[in-house]
Amino acid sequence: MKKIKKQISRGLKREKSPTPLSLPLLFLWFLTFASLSFAQEVDLKIIAKIESAFNPLAYNPKTQAIGLYQITPIVLREYNQFNKTNYTKKDVFNPVINEKIARWYLFVRIPQMLKYYKKEVNLRNIIIDYNAGIRAVVKGYLPKETREYLRKYGNYKNNLHMF
Numbered sequence: 001m002k003k004i005k006k007q008i009s010r011g012l013k014r015e016k017s018p019t020p021l022s023l024p025l026l027f028l029w030f031l032t033f034a035s036l037s038f039a040q041e042v043d044l045k046i047i048a049k050i051e052s053a054f055n056p057l058a059y060n061p062k063t064q065a066i067g068l069y070q071i072t073p074i075v076l077r078e079y080n081q082f083n084k085t086n087y088t089k090k091d092v093f094n095p096v097i098n099e100k101i102a103r104w105y106l107f108v109r110i111p112q113m114l115k116y117y118k119k120e121v122n123l124r125n126i127i128i129d130y131n132a133g134i135r136a137v138v139k140g141y142l143p144k145e146t147r148e149y150l151r152k153y154g155n156y157k158n159n160l161h162m163f
Contacts, residue, residue, distance in 0.1 A: 041123045042106050044069075044099065046156045047130070050149060056095040066092040069102035079104055106130060127153055 051070040052058035058067060065072045071092050079101045080087055091097050111121045113134045119125055125137050132146040142150075 042126055043157060044102065044106075046153055047102065047106070049156060050152050056098065057093060064089075067098035068095055069098050071098055071101050071105075075101065075105050075109075078109060082109070110134075124150070 048054055048068045051065075052068050054068065056068050058070065059065070060070060063070075063072055066076075066089060073089065076087060076089065076092060079085065083104070087097060087101070092101065106126060110126050110129045113129065114121045114125055114137065117134065117138050119137050127150060128137050128142065128146055131149045132141075132143055136142065136146060
């Protein structure tokens with residue numbers, strides 16, 4: 001009986017402080033969730049307004065971007081690979097699927113890419129990446145279209161009553 005009590009009391013002892021190996025994991029966890037707070041500042045309604053004027057059937061023949069959030073074939077391919085799905089271009093015209101992919105890209109994939117290239121995960125960089133691609137953020141180049149996109153986003157953000 002004494003042996004059982006000792007085993008039980010050992011099991012109830014406070015756990016040791018974090019090991020050196022667990023500290024990097026805690027840091028990575030913090031970085032992941034800290035970056036999500038910036039990503040959550042992205043207003044999807046504004047993105048849909050700028051990208052398609054809320055038209056779920058919008059299609060850009062030049063870029064082959066589809067739907068509310070103008071999902072490109074590259075983003076669709078990445079989404080399918082990362083999420084083990086098999087959505088087609090036709091599926092992306094569905095507003096629910098289109099928004100699901102846009103949310104993943106804005107809140108998960110873009111922050112991953114920004115961290116990989118050691119760029120700050122903030123609203124401006126997320127929007128630049130969404131509009132012009134990661135290369136624009138990495139090289140610090142803003143095409144005229146992206147400067148206009150940022151201006152529109154800021155204007156809509158300041159006038160949310162328009163929605």
